[in-house]
Amino acid sequence: MDAAAKRAKRVTITDVARHAGVSTAAVSKVLRNAYGVSPAMQERVRAAMAELDYRPHAAARGMRGRTYTIGILLDNIRNSFFADILDGIRDELHDSDYTVLIGAAGFGADDQARTIRSMVDRQMDGLILVAPSSPRSEVLSMAATTPTVVIGHHDESDVYDSVVDADGVGAGLVVDHLVSLGHRDIVLVAAHGTRNSRWRRTPEAVLSSGYLEAMARHGLEGHARVVQAAYSDDGGYKAGLRLMTGDRPPTAIMSGADVAALGIYRAADELGMRVPADLSLVGYNNTAIAALTAVQLTSVDQAGQTMGATAARMLIERVEGTRDRPMQTTMTPRLVVRRSTTAPRAEEGSGPH
């Protein structure tokens, strides 16, 4: 009944040491290429390691020093924006000694907190958290223990680094685009700010204020409306239905995430409305799906890959101790116009009914 007895015996540093006729300390030094080994010994030890096919035992390493593992937290693998970020991280870390492990925790704050703790408990050397919804206090306390980079939230901190996109600017780009096409009833569909998690400047929040500002800039503050929806197909679908069947259906909707935009698309389709003829639709993230032939969604590109690479680079600096003061990087978004936006219908009504 005991956990399936390990069948094979691992090669340990002691085996290597014996095989090479040196001390384990020497082997360890070679392993970490630390100071105090002659070239000759280097050679001998390396040979022994190769011969025995030695691989360091990460758990044992974790007890004292590094564990050479970087943890990534994401809520949702399905959002392919995260895949872009991940690609960036992977590229950056590919030739290093670090292994990247992903915790896909779902949207729940509790699950996320649990996952973050798990990673810290596994002695990971560093963490990259993508728009965590777990309480900020939680993140702060974890970051006190393990170097951390937060992607997405604009709240700065002196304990973690962050990489954000200028979401406010992005919102402006979209509003400008839609207004220039002639739209005035432009609704923003964005995620509900993570309730009592104490993040003040979530991507959604910044996006919203950017949107409101831009609307005001065009003298459209009266038309501004923000609707909450989860960033998922279903979330978008529900928000879409509510909006289009409401008593002041907008001529254009901008969504805070491509996934949600597709849900809105589905809602519109079900109601017999066509995009863009009856409704202009703009996404966010410029995910691969947005570019799909059949979809052709106007969206805002955030250079996810670059964000990921930057985050990874920043994290490693911290892990290796080459930098000790926190920093924040901001990326500039870019509007990608496709076929889901066009001028509103001629009989563009300002009032309802």
Add this chain to the structure above:
Amino acid sequence: MDAAAKRAKRVTITDVARHAGVSTAAVSKVLRNAYGVSPAMQERVRAAMAELDYRPHAAARGMRGRTYTIGILLDNIRNSFFADILDGIRDELHDSDYTVLIGAAGFGADDQARTIRSMVDRQMDGLILVAPSSPRSEVLSMAATTPTVVIGHHDESDVYDSVVDADGVGAGLVVDHLVSLGHRDIVLVAAHGTRNSRWRRTPEAVLSSGYLEAMARHGLEGHARVVQAAYSDDGGYKAGLRLMTGDRPPTAIMSGADVAALGIYRAADELGMRVPADLSLVGYNNTAIAALTAVQLTSVDQAGQTMGATAARMLIERVEGTRDRPMQTTMTPRLVVRRSTTAPRAEEGSGPH
């Protein structure tokens, strides 16, 4: 210059023991709810743990027993079929003590092998490998050390468990459907078998033979053609272009993965062909994108979520030692007809030119 000195001190089992006035052995027993602790002691220890906010140090655990971590290997997070599998795994393991960590290794056999080794080195309790392309020998040797479930490959083994889909049957469903619509020039686009990795019955291979068999069953062996392509948007795109501009353009294409089907879609679009009027297109996996309003791709559902849940359950049985003989589970696929397939054009030519 030394790695950012850990700022906070961890609460250890020793702290808990001292605080509760008992031995560390006792605390450990409570932790693992092992035999030999009175309810009174249980109580006291649990209280102490709560009070100090104790969390076990996974690396230390890894040195002796379990590490309560399950590793998942995927080549590509972008393929949302994997997200379905993952959801299944997560659901199954959500209320257990296990943490799920994902290694996204890319398509390369070397990278995958590296990632698998990483996971084993991190003393993970069990591994779920989704259609690994790293050599079978490699997988076998790792599975000798760590309980492993392989998803996808049909090759059985006495050392790992596996969960597969009856891909041959799935191919048959598609061919039957297309033939019943009147198609005869049906091409299969599938991934290149992982070169010299010694997997004989990869999903692609089984799919191919199922396809060939079904074509033969309909007396269409003369029309059967299999084209290789990577399971990615780009892979599908290239294969699509090649096929449609070749000298015997098919009236229907079936792809081994939805992602690739979308690439084919793009190629067709660029060539001015419409789906399904000019080309019937069938995917595989029944990914969420297939269901997208704008896409409406006929596809084969594999119940990824169920596959994931099953794999997780099987793995845990092995990890906890409740089962010691290998097993293989096969799922039955189901055809989902959408709008990307229809009868071929009237002037359906059998010959080229």
Add this chain to the structure above:
DNA sequence: ACCTATGTGTAAAACGTTCTCCATATGAAG
């Protein structure tokens, strides 16, 4: 000849768990 500096190697103490004994207390049976 002596001292000092430098380079090269090792011994051994951590690190935080698990788990196998072993010791003691308790109670029942004789």
Add this chain to the structure above:
DNA sequence: CTTCATATGGAGAACGTTTTACACATAGGT
């Protein structure tokens, strides 16, 4: 009042690394 079984708690040895402290050469400078 023994004797034996059982239930409960603890000592202490692993586990595989890293890292500190030190030993021993060798070489150069007096």
